[in-house]
Amino acid sequence: MRNSNSRSEVTPNPYEMAVAQFNSVSDRLGLDEGMRRLLSMPKREITANFPVRMDDGSTQVFTGYRVQHNLARGPAKGGIRYHPTVTLDDMRALAMLMTWKTAVADIPYGGAKGGVIVDPKALTDRELENLTRRYATEISILIGLEGDIPAPDMGTDDRIMAWIMDTVSMHRGYSVPGVVTGKPISVGGTAGRMEATGRGLLYIVQEATAYRGLSGDGLTVAIQGFGNVGAVAARLLHRASYKVVAVTDVSGGVYNNRGLNPDALLQHKRPAGQLLGAPFGDSLTNEELLALPVDILIPAAVGGQIIARNASTIRAKIIVEGANGPTSPEADAILEDNGIFVVPDILANAGGVIVSYFEWVQDLQSFFWEEDEVNERLHRVITRAFRDVVHMAERDRCSLRQSALLLGIRRVVEAIGVRGIYP
Numbered sequence: 001m002r003n004s005n006s007r008s009e010v011t012p013n014p015y016e017m018a019v020a021q022f023n024s025v026s027d028r029l030g031l032d033e034g035m036r037r038l039l040s041m042p043k044r045e046i047t048a049n050f051p052v053r054m055d056d057g058s059t060q061v062f063t064g065y066r067v068q069h070n071l072a073r074g075p076a077k078g079g080i081r082y083h084p085t086v087t088l089d090d091m092r093a094l095a096m097l098m099t100w101k102t103a104v105a106d107i108p109y110g111g112a113k114g115g116v117i118v119d120p121k122a123l124t125d126r127e128l129e130n131l132t133r134r135y136a137t138e139i140s141i142l143i144g145l146e147g148d149i150p151a152p153d154m155g156t157d158d159r160i161m162a163w164i165m166d167t168v169s170m171h172r173g174y175s176v177p178g179v180v181t182g183k184p185i186s187v188g189g190t191a192g193r194m195e196a197t198g199r200g201l202l203y204i205v206q207e208a209t210a211y212r213g214l215s216g217d218g219l220t221v222a223i224q225g226f227g228n229v230g231a232v233a234a235r236l237l238h239r240a241s242y243k244v245v246a247v248t249d250v251s252g253g254v255y256n257n258r259g260l261n262p263d264a265l266l267q268h269k270r271p272a273g274q275l276l277g278a279p280f281g282d283s284l285t286n287e288e289l290l291a292l293p294v295d296i297l298i299p300a301a302v303g304g305q306i307i308a309r310n311a312s313t314i315r316a317k318i319i320v321e322g323a324n325g326p327t328s329p330e331a332d333a334i335l336e337d338n339g340i341f342v343v344p345d346i347l348a349n350a351g352g353v354i355v356s357y358f359e360w361v362q363d364l365q366s367f368f369w370e371e372d373e374v375n376e377r378l379h380r381v382i383t384r385a386f387r388d389v390v391h392m393a394e395r396d397r398c399s400l401r402q403s404a405l406l407l408g409i410r411r412v413v414e415a416i417g418v419r420g421i422y423p
């Protein structure tokens, strides 16, 4: 299955990458041909071309998607991305990853993803709201409290989630806070959601470094991407006495082997709009960041960043995947040969969806928890998932990626099996 959007040769097709990962474990799981076909394709997908009224009175047509991969374990769950490079294949890949991710974390959801081909920074607030409300209406035949619950991803935030929640609520005639997660607290959001993915990364880094026998203050960290995920991870790791020596965003970034202060970087980035030129160390490119000799490397930007061409330049001891799909299968093999310990996306960045689940549960109960309780429960769920995955990797003598896929896919297959095939 391909769509017509072209992609440069160096960036692998994300859907082909996701299917290759799935195929790499389906033999081991002994899946029959029918199950392989079922799980390597999305269950449902919408492509919507829709008009939006712009501030200058003109009309622009945008393209958006919502893809549901599998719902055997519960309602579909997955973020919404606003980015100029969004493709249908991205959505298919990311929806599949969400199915495995929710299963690895053992929360009762399936997987979905949505997105719009747009640069949100190029729109005014009113245009962004118009686009969001129209996109939400277009996909409202799929999304809903019990069927498919979106959340923020790249280029979207709590304000956009509030518009989606309001749009669906207007259609229903009453408030449906649980239709999206990652909302502002004032309309049913949860404490701790904004930081959840970065906080989950912190807990995973703590588990992974302990497991690999790296200890003590000042373990060095390089982070690619300085948005919702990367900047929060940088702040929390800094506070937990890790030494964040390099960060980049799309513009490039900054390196200082004595350590960087993420709060100062954020203060620089807010007015400047980019990290490049931050006066706290030497400038560096994204490729240079990936090749730094650090203890921990956290890709937390777009997918397809660690590929065959640059994998052998990586000198980090541990990679913790904050981004979705940052490593191609070819690169994975090179990293494994080089003894680099990779904590895969479907485990490492699950903090966001775990706390999204807590938000949804609180919305269903109309009863809200303190932030400490949210963080404590997140810690419990994500460290249990890490230990389950490590245990299986040791038992089956495989990488953490293979083990996480085995664990997640096995849980999904089990749910399909006990439900049976309708009719």
Ligand code: NAD
Pocket: 152, 153, 154, 155, 156, 197, 224, 225, 226, 227, 228, 229, 230, 248, 249, 250, 251, 286, 300, 301, 302, 303, 322, 323, 324, 349, 350, 352, 353
């Ligand atoms: P964001 O839009 O807030 O930030 C993305 C960051 O990546 C920005 O700093 C941007 O400048 C940088 N970036 C973009 N393209 C880049 C490139 N080519 N090279 C280097 N840097 C680049 O997005 P986010 O929410 O932080 O998401 C980042 C990644 O984490 C995505 O892969 C997303 O799917 C994944 N993720 C996000 C969440 C979440 O809760 N937000 C949860 C799980 C996974």
